Amino acid sequence: MQNDQLALAQTRGSVDPRVKRPLPAWVSTTALLLPTYGWLTIAIFLPLLTMLAFSFMSATPMGKTPVEFTLKQYRAFIDQPYLLRIGFNSLMMGFWTTLFCAILGFLAAVALVRATVGKTRETLLVLILLPFWTNGLVRVFSWTMVLRENGFLDNILHMVAPDAGSISILYTRYAVVLGLVHGYLPYMILTCYIALVTIDDAIIEAAASLGARWWTILYKILIPMAAPGLISGAVLIFIPVIGSFMEPRILGGRVGVTMGTVIEDQFTQAFNWPLGASLSFTLLAVVLAIFATFSGVLRGRTAG
Amino acid sequence: MAEFSRRNTLKLMTATLAAGASFSLLPRKVFASGQITVLNWQGYGTDEAWSLKQFTEKTGISVVHDYYSSESEMLTKMRTNPGAYDLVVLNAARCAQAVAEDLLQPIDFSKVPNAATVDEALRSNPNFSKDGVGFAVPWVWGMTALAIREGKPKPESYKALADATYKGRVAMDDDAIINVGIGALMTGQDMNDPQDLAAVTEALKSIKPNVKLLWSTEDQWNKSFAADEFDLSIFWSGGSVRSKRNSKLPVEFVVPKEGAVGWVDGLGIPATAPNPEGALAFANWMIDPAFYVEWATKVGAPASSNSAALDSLPADDLSRQVHNPDYLKTMSIMSALPDDRREAFNNVWQEVKAFYAE
Numbered sequence: 001m002q003n004d005q006l007a008l009a010q011t012r013g014s015v016d017p018r019v020k021r022p023l024p025a026w027v028s029t030t031a032l033l034l035p036t037y038g039w040l041t042i043a044i045f046l047p048l049l050t051m052l053a054f055s056f057m058s059a060t061p062m063g064k065t066p067v068e069f070t071l072k073q074y075r076a077f078i079d080q081p082y083l084l085r086i087g088f089n090s091l092m093m094g095f096w097t098t099l100f101c102a103i104l105g106f107l108a109a110v111a112l113v114r115a116t117v118g119k120t121r122e123t124l125l126v127l128i129l130l131p132f133w134t135n136g137l138v139r140v141f142s143w144t145m146v147l148r149e150n151g152f153l154d155n156i157l158h159m160v161a162p163d164a165g166s167i168s169i170l171y172t173r174y175a176v177v178l179g180l181v182h183g184y185l186p187y188m189i190l191t192c193y194i195a196l197v198t199i200d201d202a203i204i205e206a207a208a209s210l211g212a213r214w215w216t217i218l219y220k221i222l223i224p225m226a227a228p229g230l231i232s233g234a235v236l237i238f239i240p241v242i243g244s245f246m247e248p249r250i251l252g253g254r255v256g257v258t259m260g261t262v263i264e265d266q267f268t269q270a271f272n273w274p275l276g277a278s279l280s281f282t283l284l285a286v287v288l289a290i291f292a293t294f295s296g297v298l299r300g301r302t303a304g
Numbered sequence: 305m306a307e308f309s310r311r312n313t314l315k316l317m318t319a320t321l322a323a324g325a326s327f328s329l330l331p332r333k334v335f336a337s338g339q340i341t342v343l344n345w346q347g348y349g350t351d352e353a354w355s356l357k358q359f360t361e362k363t364g365i366s367v368v369h370d371y372y373s374s375e376s377e378m379l380t381k382m383r384t385n386p387g388a389y390d391l392v393v394l395n396a397a398r399c400a401q402a403v404a405e406d407l408l409q410p411i412d413f414s415k416v417p418n419a420a421t422v423d424e425a426l427r428s429n430p431n432f433s434k435d436g437v438g439f440a441v442p443w444v445w446g447m448t449a450l451a452i453r454e455g456k457p458k459p460e461s462y463k464a465l466a467d468a469t470y471k472g473r474v475a476m477d478d479d480a481i482i483n484v485g486i487g488a489l490m491t492g493q494d495m496n497d498p499q500d501l502a503a504v505t506e507a508l509k510s511i512k513p514n515v516k517l518l519w520s521t522e523d524q525w526n527k528s529f530a531a532d533e534f535d536l537s538i539f540w541s542g543g544s545v546r547s548k549r550n551s552k553l554p555v556e557f558v559v560p561k562e563g564a565v566g567w568v569d570g571l572g573i574p575a576t577a578p579n580p581e582g583a584l585a586f587a588n589w590m591i592d593p594a595f596y597v598e599w600a601t602k603v604g605a606p607a608s609s610n611s612a613a614l615d616s617l618p619a620d621d622l623s624r625q626v627h628n629p630d631y632l633k634t635m636s637i638m639s640a641l642p643d644d645r646r647e648a649f650n651n652v653w654q655e656v657k658a659f660y661a662e
Contacts (some may be wrong), residue, residue, distance in 0.1 A: 256662035269650065
């Protein structure tokens with residue numbers, strides 16, 4: 001192959017001396033990848049490496065405090081055992097958010113795939129992506145208007161039943177999960193949609209013609225075949241959610257304490273970057289461990 | 305894959321490089337000859353549009369702002385952006401920290417004529433000066449204590465925070481130092497150096513059934529108070545004046561018998577400031593009675609450090625009433641904390657917050 005091309009180039013060259021010689025493949029590949037990898041190195045890898053270095057320091061290396069090498073930051077979970085409960089709560093928050101996103105997102109994606117009449121699909125896609133166009137903070141604050149006592153939800157309820165009490169769930173874990181599901185749902189819809197849209201209608205028609213009920217089609221065909229989409233959606237949602245701090249802080253009130261807010265406090269309030277960094281890397285290790293544990297199961301599902 | 309000739313690849317790369325270079329060659333900031341950059345909380349006195357207009361008309365110096373949302377963020381910004389700021393608003397406690405790190409330059413008080421009537425106790429406050437040299441112009445002082453909804457009984461002690469009558473009706477300030485200070489006052493300890501942190505932790509934990517939310521900005525406090533989410537709160541004296549005057553909220557500021565947690569904010573000039581002369585002129589304007597009276601009566605302000613400015617307020621002024629000089633007798637002023645104590649305070653508050661969240 002290579003020789004053929006070289007030969008071709010040589011013969012061409014002999015015909016027309018001004019023809020451009022093609023570059024070796026690796027040069028153009030490197031040249032094309034250089035900006036991306038250069039950017040990734042500068043913008044992600046180096047700061048991450050710096051943070052890793054910070055996590056072994058005794059104090060933030062700015063100002064005059066002497067800095068020593070220490071492993072004590074990684075003992076935070078032993079020295080401050082209340083962090084374990086916060087960590088567990090964050091993981092549960094990630095679990096519930098991912099679960100609700102998976103259910104709602106999968107159903108929405110099925111509806112999207114089924115909507116084949118005219119421009120329905122495009123309209124629905126735009127409606128799903130619409131919330132992405134507004135700032136996340138604005139969306140979270142608008143939830144506080146809806147959920148708070150005497151908010152929109154309460155007002156609507158009181159129109160129907162004036163004597164009913166408040167159904168405000170602001171400053172509870174439900175509100176936090178609700179806000180997070182709202183924020184991250186589009187990821188799940190899109191990944192599931194991409195997986196579902198590749199399923200040949202003929203398979204579903206065949207199953208139906210052989211007498212499969214809708215739930216059999218759902219559990220035997222749709223979910224297994226859309227599993228890659230569900231899994232990548234779950235990964236995309238679970239990781240940022242357990243580190244989220246804005247939604248818990250605004251919607252959670254007193255209960256809105258998560259690993260995300262603890263880490264944020266270390267950076268913005270306590271000026272203890274080493275502890276913040278070590279907590280971040282511990283969280284990263286836990287997430288990787290979770291995915292490593294389930295990777296066998298997940299791979300089985302994807303292959304099946 | 306498409307074939308890329310050498311010339312095309314080079315062209316593409318040159319274009320990319322040229323685009324990148326033209327961006328980096330653009331000046332990041334356009335420095336006017338008479339311009340200063342002020343680093344402050346947003347909406348905190350220095351950035352009032354009418355005042356900046358008057359100041360620019362008087363001196364020809366234009367003022368631009370950068371904001372921080374926490375005091376440690378302010379220190380981080382000063383440490384990481386040398387030469388970016390001319391004037392920084394900083395708390396007395398943080399000022400000592402900044403001076404110790406050589407982040408500030410000494411103040412030439414001869415260029416701040418209004419400082420002549422600044423309370424001497426404030427000017428020589430150990431947090432603002434080192435070896436008799438002043439590193440910040442005291443600007444305003446105020447208190448953090450309790451705010452109560454009008455019509456509710458006035459609390460006499462911080463212990464009211466844990467009182468069962470306020471079940472689910474209390475808002476706490478999400479600030480480690482303030483809360484440990486309040487906890488120390490609740491347990492009869494020195495606010496700046498409580499010996500029994502376990503007792504402070506317990507006192508703060510005892511508030512749990514009452515705590516509805518933790519607020520971190522004045523705007524959030526106002527929205528939640530207006531939505532009737534709580535009755536009793538840790539709040540700032542100046543904030544209560546602004547809430548009452550501007551947002552017409554039914555709030556009353558109360559200093560309980562343990563005394564308020566006092567603070568003093570100063571105006572410091574970073575050691576790397578490009579325009580210290582302009583910064584001194586602006587600092588002088590910030591403690592000018594003409595500016596202060598307008599700020600305090602139209603917007604609501606903490607008490608000015610300049611007694612001449614405070615005395616020019618009308619007698620029935622809300623801010624003047626709230627900042628009753630009698631409170632100064634019981635008030636403890638927050639001072640600089642050594643790193644280990646600050647870390648211990650932060651850990652206490654983190655632990656209490658985790659307990660609240662359970």
